[in-house]
Amino acid sequence: MELESVPGVGAKTAEALRELDDPERALSEGDVAALARAPGVSEGRAAHIARGAIRAEHDDPGGFAATPRARELFEAGLSLLQERTVTDYGAKRLETLYPSGVRSRIDEVRAFTERALEREPAPEVRSVLSGVAPLSAAGDVRVRDRCLATGDAERYAAAQSAIPEVSVELVDDARQLAELARSYATVVALDEGFAGVDVEGDVRVEPDALDEPASVVPERVLTFFARNRDSVRAAIAVHREAGLDAPCDLDELAGALDQLDADGSVTGDDELDRLSTAVDDLDAAVSTAESVANDHLREAIEERDVTIEGTDLLSLVERGAGVDSLLDRELADEYAAAADRARDHLVDALDLRDTESMARRAFPDEPTYPVEHEERVVARLREELTATRDRRATQRKRDIADTLATMRGDAEALVDAALELDVELAVARFAADFDCAMPEITERGGFDIEGGRSPLLDVPFAEVEPIDYSVEGVTVLSGVNSGGKTSTLDLVALVTTLAHMGLPVPADAARVGRVSELHYHAKTQGTLDAGAFETTLREFGELVTNVTADRPVLVLVDELESITEPGAAATIIAGILESLTEREATGVFVSHLAEDILEAAEADLTIDGIQAEGLVDGELRVNRSPVKGQLARSTPELIVEKLAEHGDGFYADLLEKF
Structure with a gap:
C-alpha cells in the first residue's frame, strides 16, 4: 500500500508512519494503537487515518450519511457505543467504524462483531481494563556513566547515529583509552585493535556493539518498560481475568517488570542495594x-x-x-x-x-x-564503591534488558489485545443493554424491523414500546400528533445505519436492504422563504436524479409540507414520491397530508398509519407499530368521536364529516 495514496496522509505523515515496524498492516487492519505510535500522530489522528485507509482498501466512496440528520443519528449511535468503553483508546478506535454501502466493508465489521458478541462483559474484566493505555515511546534517554570509543571516523559517526544515548569518543591509543576509563564507569571499545590491551577500569572490547544497542544502553529497553509498566501490568491482568491467549509467559514478564522502578532503575538485587546504600551513607x-x-x-x-x-x-x-x-x-x-x-x-x-x-x-x-x-582514602573508597555500584547496576540492567528486549513485541501485543478487547466488550455491552440482534443484510430494497426499540428516546430503555415496521418501495406514514412518527423514522434510520456499520441493531430481528446512501430530512421549523424553498427543491431534484439500481438509497422525510403551503406541499410531495417509485427507491415520508398526497399522485402509493386507539383519561393511547395500508385517524377525530358518544346530535353530525 502506497502510504501517500491513503486519504488524509501527506508526505509528513507518511514519513512518520514509515518509522513503524509494519505501517501497511496497521493501515489495512485499522490498528489505531499501532498508528498512534508514529511520531506526532495522536489517537484521534490515527483513527482518521485508519478510516481513510479502510475506505481506500474497500474502494468506499463514503458519504453514506448524506444529510445532517442522518449524520446526527450516526453520531448518536456511535456515542452509545463509545459510552460503553473503558479506555480512551477504545472510544477512539470505535471511530474507525462507520456506515458503508460497500458489502465487503460491512461483512468485515460483521465478522468482528460476531466475535465481540461472544465476549462476556464481566465487571472484573472492565475493572482491570481501566489501567490499560496505549504504550508510549521511551523518549530521550541519556546515559552519562559509560561511553563508546573508536579510532575510526566512520565508525564514530555510525556510533553517534546508532546509539545517541551515550557519548562517543575518538581515541588513538591505549593511553587515551585509559584516560576515558578514569572518567567513565564503563568504556566500550568498538575496534578489535584494542583487544588484549591492559587498561585499568571497566573497558570492554565489543566490535558488534552497534548491532546490539541494548547491550550498551539497556536503559533504552528499561525506560520503555518503566514508562509503560502500569499499562503492561494491567494488560497482563486483563489476559488473566478474561482468559485471553497470551503471546508470552505472563509470569515471566510480570517478574521482569517487578525488578523495575518507575524511573527505570533496577530493584530486587540485594548486592546492588548494599552498594547503593554504602555510597549514599558513606x-x-x-x-x-x-x-x-x-x-x-x-x-x-x-x-x-x-x-x-x-x-x-x-x-x-x-x-x-x-x-x-x-x-x-x-x-x-x-x-x-x-x-x-x-x-x-x-x-x-x-x-x-x-x-x-x-x-x-x-x-x-x-x-x-x-x-x-584520611580524606584521600575516603575519596578513593567513594570512587571504588560508586564504580562497583555502577558496574553492578549496568550488569543488572543488561540482564533484565536482555529478558525484556525479547518480550517488547509480546508486551505490545498484550496491550493491543487488551485495548481491542475493550472495543469488543463495548459492542457486547451495547448489544446486551439494548437487546440487540444481528440484522440480515439483503440486496433487495426495503426493511423489516421486528420488536424495534429506539435507545435515543428520553425515557428509560425498558419503558420503550417495541414496534414492528416493514416497508417495500415508497410509503407515506400518517399518524396522530405525538403518536411516534418521528421516533419511528429515527428508529428506521438508526437500525439502517448500525446495520451498514456491521453492528447489531436494537430489535428482536431485522432485515435491511443494502443502500449506498441514507437521506434523512428532518422536520423544518416554519415555512421557508422563496430562496430556501428553491434550495430544498433542488436538493430533492438532485437526489431523485441520482438514484439508480447501482446506487440504491433510503429516503426518510419528516413532514416536508412544513416548507410551504399545504396545497402546494401535497403536490410537491406526490411528485417526489412518484419519481422515487419509478426508480425503485425505498422511502418513508411522514405527513399529515396523506389523503391529499394520494389524490395528487398518479402513481399507486402505499400509505401506513400509526393508529390511535382512543383517549383514556385525556391521554392518547396509540398503537406504535404502523399498520400497513391504513390511514391513521387524527386526534381531532378521536375527540369528536368521544364527544359524540356522550353528547347530542351535533357531535355525531360533525363526526360524519371526517
Missing part, C-alpha cells in the same frame, strides 16, 4: 565513626592520670612536639583501640566486603586528637 558513616573513636579516646583520657617528668616535658617542648606526641607516648594503645572502633563501625555500618581493607585505611595509625579520617 559521609554519614565516616562522621559517626569519628565520633565513636573520639568518644572512646576521651573516656580513656579522662580516666587516666598521666605523669610527665620535668626533663621529658622539656624534651618534648624542645622538639616542638604537641599532644600527638604525648598520645603516642602515653596513650598509644588507647588510640589504637579507638581507631579500630572507628574502622569497625565504618565497615559494619556500610556492610563493606571487597573494600574493607581500603575502608580501614581511612583512619591512620598515627595518634591524633581529635581522631580524623
Whole structure:
C-alpha cells in the first residue's frame, strides 16, 4: 500500500508512519494503537487515518450519511457505543467504524462483531481494563556513566547515529583509552585493535556493539518498560481475568517488570542495594565513626592520670612536639583501640566486603586528637564503591534488558489485545443493554424491523414500546400528533445505519436492504422563504436524479409540507414520491397530508398509519407499530368521536364529516 495514496496522509505523515515496524498492516487492519505510535500522530489522528485507509482498501466512496440528520443519528449511535468503553483508546478506535454501502466493508465489521458478541462483559474484566493505555515511546534517554570509543571516523559517526544515548569518543591509543576509563564507569571499545590491551577500569572490547544497542544502553529497553509498566501490568491482568491467549509467559514478564522502578532503575538485587546504600551513607558513616573513636579516646583520657617528668616535658617542648606526641607516648594503645572502633563501625555500618581493607585505611595509625579520617582514602573508597555500584547496576540492567528486549513485541501485543478487547466488550455491552440482534443484510430494497426499540428516546430503555415496521418501495406514514412518527423514522434510520456499520441493531430481528446512501430530512421549523424553498427543491431534484439500481438509497422525510403551503406541499410531495417509485427507491415520508398526497399522485402509493386507539383519561393511547395500508385517524377525530358518544346530535353530525 502506497502510504501517500491513503486519504488524509501527506508526505509528513507518511514519513512518520514509515518509522513503524509494519505501517501497511496497521493501515489495512485499522490498528489505531499501532498508528498512534508514529511520531506526532495522536489517537484521534490515527483513527482518521485508519478510516481513510479502510475506505481506500474497500474502494468506499463514503458519504453514506448524506444529510445532517442522518449524520446526527450516526453520531448518536456511535456515542452509545463509545459510552460503553473503558479506555480512551477504545472510544477512539470505535471511530474507525462507520456506515458503508460497500458489502465487503460491512461483512468485515460483521465478522468482528460476531466475535465481540461472544465476549462476556464481566465487571472484573472492565475493572482491570481501566489501567490499560496505549504504550508510549521511551523518549530521550541519556546515559552519562559509560561511553563508546573508536579510532575510526566512520565508525564514530555510525556510533553517534546508532546509539545517541551515550557519548562517543575518538581515541588513538591505549593511553587515551585509559584516560576515558578514569572518567567513565564503563568504556566500550568498538575496534578489535584494542583487544588484549591492559587498561585499568571497566573497558570492554565489543566490535558488534552497534548491532546490539541494548547491550550498551539497556536503559533504552528499561525506560520503555518503566514508562509503560502500569499499562503492561494491567494488560497482563486483563489476559488473566478474561482468559485471553497470551503471546508470552505472563509470569515471566510480570517478574521482569517487578525488578523495575518507575524511573527505570533496577530493584530486587540485594548486592546492588548494599552498594547503593554504602555510597549514599558513606559521609554519614565516616562522621559517626569519628565520633565513636573520639568518644572512646576521651573516656580513656579522662580516666587516666598521666605523669610527665620535668626533663621529658622539656624534651618534648624542645622538639616542638604537641599532644600527638604525648598520645603516642602515653596513650598509644588507647588510640589504637579507638581507631579500630572507628574502622569497625565504618565497615559494619556500610556492610563493606571487597573494600574493607581500603575502608580501614581511612583512619591512620598515627595518634591524633581529635581522631580524623584520611580524606584521600575516603575519596578513593567513594570512587571504588560508586564504580562497583555502577558496574553492578549496568550488569543488572543488561540482564533484565536482555529478558525484556525479547518480550517488547509480546508486551505490545498484550496491550493491543487488551485495548481491542475493550472495543469488543463495548459492542457486547451495547448489544446486551439494548437487546440487540444481528440484522440480515439483503440486496433487495426495503426493511423489516421486528420488536424495534429506539435507545435515543428520553425515557428509560425498558419503558420503550417495541414496534414492528416493514416497508417495500415508497410509503407515506400518517399518524396522530405525538403518536411516534418521528421516533419511528429515527428508529428506521438508526437500525439502517448500525446495520451498514456491521453492528447489531436494537430489535428482536431485522432485515435491511443494502443502500449506498441514507437521506434523512428532518422536520423544518416554519415555512421557508422563496430562496430556501428553491434550495430544498433542488436538493430533492438532485437526489431523485441520482438514484439508480447501482446506487440504491433510503429516503426518510419528516413532514416536508412544513416548507410551504399545504396545497402546494401535497403536490410537491406526490411528485417526489412518484419519481422515487419509478426508480425503485425505498422511502418513508411522514405527513399529515396523506389523503391529499394520494389524490395528487398518479402513481399507486402505499400509505401506513400509526393508529390511535382512543383517549383514556385525556391521554392518547396509540398503537406504535404502523399498520400497513391504513390511514391513521387524527386526534381531532378521536375527540369528536368521544364527544359524540356522550353528547347530542351535533357531535355525531360533525363526526360524519371526517
